[in-house]
Amino acid sequence: MLEQILLARQPILDTNCETVGYELLYRDAKGCPPDEFFNATAATCQVLINAYTGILQRGNVRTLPAFMNINEELLFHELPSFAADNVVLEITEDVPINDKTSAQIRRLSDAGFKIALDDFVWKDEFAAIMDVVDIVKIDVLALKGKTLFHTLEKLTAYNVTLLAEKVETLAEFHRFRKLGFALFQGYFFAMPQVIEGKPISGNELTMMELLAELGNPDATPQGLEKIISKDPHLAVRLLKIVNSATFSLQRSISTINEAVVLLGFAELKRWAVVVSLSGTLDIPDELCRELLIRAKMCELIAPHYHAEAGLGFLIGILSGVDTLLSIPMEDISLHIPLSDAVNDALLHREGELGLMLNDVFSFSRYEWDKLSPLTDEQTLLKAQSESIQWTINSQKAAFN
Structure with missing residues (x-):
């Protein structure tokens, strides 16, 4: 399985710049996100997830949650039972929110999965599932100005955690933290902050x-x-x-x-x-x-x-x-x-x-x-x- 699927991980950090999870990005040799990722045995799937989300934190080895994209087909796929404790399901933006998908999202939430909405832009249909959504991911490069503030205003009515995607500078990190975002994805933490005249310790x-x-x-x-x-x-x-x-x-x-x-x-x-x-x-x-x-x-x-x-x-x-x-x-x-x-x-x-x-x-x-x-x-x-x-x-x- 590892030989057939390419994997990358992108860190998700909190307001203290501590890593709280990784989004796993994957595709097969043909260039498509592999539906067979969850078709592997639960043991193989768990080994893959643990291998890519394991870190040393405060002296102890820990496995952090894996944020994984779920399209409409995977939404109705039978997921391994262990995954509820290890995986955050990112419902992709192309999944239609209707009676069928809403019911399945609720079933997954009841089974213990955390639900995230990826590349979120407010649509009235989302009101049907917002009570079971845990995390809303917003692409802050794509969603700007009045559209961003309109979206944030709509979300104030719900108990969700805001995640800012594609945060590439420390200035952006500080800005979106002030706007109420609690989680951040991007490489702002790896950007240099040059301070003129700073003494070398x-x-x-x-x-x-x-x-x-x-x-x-x-x-x-x-x-x-x-x-x-x-x-x-x-x-x-x-x-x-x-x-x-x-x-x-x-x-x-x-x-x-x-x-x-x-x-x-x-x-x-x-x-x-x-x-x-x-x-x-x-x-x-x-x-x-x-x-x-x-x-x-x-x-x-x-x-x-x-x-x-x-x-x-x-x-x-x-x-x-x-x-x-x-x-x-x-x-x-x-x-x-x-x-x-x-x-x-x-x-x-x-x-x-x-x-x-x-x-x-x-x-x-x-x-x-x-x-x-x-x-x-x-x-x-x-x-x-x-x-x-x-x-x-x-x-x-x-x-x-």
């Missing part, structure tokens, strides 16, 4: 030095140890991971230099970045997750773009460093020495490295028609699935 300086070391072909274990020793908390957490069951070493490790000898320099550099990202910077957790997933995906597919795996990991992390450190992407090379090829990939998506980064972005964001010919969808799907699980396991090790 100790944690940010350490991260910058780690990233420079990650991409430095002349880096040495002694240089890495010097950077890590500047942040005792980072050093302790890193050594704790190295001595954990994650690596199952035969003896206890007490210094970074020993860890390099036993694990390898490249592996330890990656783990230092994972630990530094996990809970030490003042940024949304979802951004950390997305960057780690992106970096691991780039690492896994790098050979398809004639690149070394470690370079792929570096580019994946650097693709969000402007947001991490609140500096313009154009100024990154002033702080971190980068090759022309890496700069071209980050700034202009040029060269094979740029294609790699663009493919990872496109695949993860459901823009599968923009993929380059250097790899294939199944390779990206496998890399995505492995990267999500790797990120969960890595962050769990970093927090424990």
Whole structure:
């Protein structure tokens, strides 16, 4: 099943920028949303949903609700019983609201499913089901001005949660939060907020030095140890991971230099970045997750773009460093020495490295028609699935 269906996930965040669910976007090899998604055994379906909505939250692995599009055909499909606790049904805008569909929506609500209305624009027919609707999703790019305010005015009579879709900037996030929206979907959390004259904190300086070391072909274990020793908390957490069951070493490790000898320099550099990202910077957790997933995906597919795996990991992390450190992407090379090829990939998506980064972005964001010919969808799907699980396991090790 996983080999036949392409999946992407888009985070849904609350007013505190905490992730509360993921919309699962999917299609089969023919380019159509697969009705057979729910035709799989309940066990297979549940594994897929858990794999794509699992996260580490406050030190514990959790499965968040999956928001899934339901067209008229799927509306009358027999859904697995487990799904009521794990799935929010997004009734798509092309489903007609009539006596037949209204009765089925009520049956699903009575069975425990949360009901969301997707791409909502008010029609009088909706009055027949609004008492069982939990979430109303509004495309804030499409619905503007008087139409938006008219829709919001109509919804005040009902006990529904408002979700703003396609929120792409922090300014939009703050605006729609003031208008009463409680949930948000879009990549506003990953947009840089450059603050002129902002002092660089100790944690940010350490991260910058780690990233420079990650991409430095002349880096040495002694240089890495010097950077890590500047942040005792980072050093302790890193050594704790190295001595954990994650690596199952035969003896206890007490210094970074020993860890390099036993694990390898490249592996330890990656783990230092994972630990530094996990809970030490003042940024949304979802951004950390997305960057780690992106970096691991780039690492896994790098050979398809004639690149070394470690370079792929570096580019994946650097693709969000402007947001991490609140500096313009154009100024990154002033702080971190980068090759022309890496700069071209980050700034202009040029060269094979740029294609790699663009493919990872496109695949993860459901823009599968923009993929380059250097790899294939199944390779990206496998890399995505492995990267999500790797990120969960890595962050769990970093927090424990």
